[in-house]
Amino acid sequence: MRDTLPPDxxxxxxxxxxxxxxxxxxxxxxxxxxxxGREVLALLKKKAPEEDVQRxxxxxxxxxxxxxxxxxxxxxxVYVTCILSxxxxxxxxxxxxxxxxxxxxxxxxxxxEASRRQIISSVVDFWHEHPGTAVNIIDKLLNYTIITPMSVxxxxxxxRIDRGRALANSQIYEMVSITMFKVTNRVRQVLRERNNMTLxxxxxxAIDEALPRERQGMRDLFAAIEDAVVGVAEGANDEMIExxxxxxxxxxxxxQWGARWLRVWRxxxxxxxxxxxxxxxxxxxxxxxxxxxVEDVGGEEDMDQxx
Numbered sequence: 621m622r623d624t625l626p627p628d629x630x631x632x633x634x635x636x637x638x639x640x641x642x643x644x645x646x647x648x649x650x651x652x653x654x655x656x657g658r659e660v661l662a663l664l665k666k667k668a669p670e671e672d673v674q675r676x677x678x679x680x681x682x683x684x685x686x687x688x689x690x691x692x693x694x695x696x697x698v699y700v701t702c703i704l705s706x707x708x709x710x711x712x713x714x715x716x717x718x719x720x721x722x723x724x725x726x727x728x729x730x731x732x733e734a735s736r737r738q739i740i741s742s743v744v745d746f747w748h749e750h751p752g753t754a755v756n757i758i759d760k761l762l763n764y765t766i767i768t769p770m771s772v773x774x775x776x777x778x779x780r781i782d783r784g785r786a787l788a789n790s791q792i793y794e795m796v797s798i799t800m801f802k803v804t805n806r807v808r809q810v811l812r813e814r815n816n817m818t819l820x821x822x823x824x825x826a827i828d829e830a831l832p833r834e835r836q837g838m839r840d841l842f843a844a845i846e847d848a849v850v851g852v853a854e855g856a857n858d859e860m861i862e863x864x865x866x867x868x869x870x871x872x873x874x875x876q877w878g879a880r881w882l883r884v885w886r887x888x889x890x891x892x893x894x895x896x897x898x899x900x901x902x903x904x905x906x907x908x909x910x911x912x913x914v915e916d917v918g919g920e921e922d923m924d925q926x927x
Contacts, residue, residue: 641708642746645701652687653698656680661702664717670724673699696728696735700742704757708746711753715760725766736771737779744791751791759798772799773841777848784852787877796845800888803841807834807896814904821906828904835896842889849885852878 625632646657659676680698681691703721707714718725729736740758747754761767776792786792813819814827850856855875894900 642705642749644705645746646698653680653683653694656683657698657702660698661705664702664706664721667720673724690732690734692728692732692735693738696738697742699724700739701746704743704746711756714757718757718760718764718766722764722766725761726764729766729768729771733771736767737775739767740772740775741779755791755794755798758795762799762802769799769803769837769841770844772796773844773848777845781848781852784874784878787849787852787874787881793881800841800845803838804888804892807831807838807892810834811896811901814901817905824904831896831901838892838896839889842885842892845885846882846889849878849881853882854878 644657644661645651646654646661648654651657656676656679660673663673663676677695677699680695684691684694699721703717703725704714707717725739728739739761743757743761744751744754747757758767758772762769762772772795776786776795780786780792810827810831814824814831816824819827853875855871
């Protein structure tokens, strides 16, 4: 596509976007932990035992600690970047690689919130020239529960807020949107099963007990979004107040983006409350009582009950 445009338009589509496979950052010796990164990639390619991979990651953690870095965050970046590089030929390749390494990835999350967010950072940074691919991978990581919805929201609207400029980034909105769709859809599914009269009452009782937890998780996410964007809309974001280096026109535009986000997500929250809130849910119904049916068959036989 770039070659079909006049040269004046080439800066709009950098040549780097024509690369089907992003460069492997650990191929550059100037990158921290480059030798270990290359070694982990080689081990993953030959499907070496997890113990071998862990030994290399232990070295990364030791060196990171010596340099004042968070050890688990550093090793997570190395490991995830190698997975992405190994599966970079296509989305199916990377999903296959993630599936093969899922046990270790699932173990990273509970150890540290920072490591969960680093998984997201590694994906977005590796595929920065192809943001749509990054969003697809984040979507799959949510399905695998390798990362949590709250991690995505906080990563997008705290770690990468960039004094509010992130709200004008379509990738950021798409990540937040797919995350919230998964959560709200999950709560609606729970409510549907709660009201599914084909299920035993005991099953629906168990679902009814889970519904408040699911609903509160959804509300917490909506609250996190509002907390992040209301400061931008009002120009009260800490970074905007203390270190905003843009001109007044840009700051006004950023505040407008904040106001748009605030309006959209408040409306979405209101819609979900109307669908799954306490007022909409009602009391859990027990099984309908089957009334006896009496049928007179020619006066010769009475059926006291018909089940």
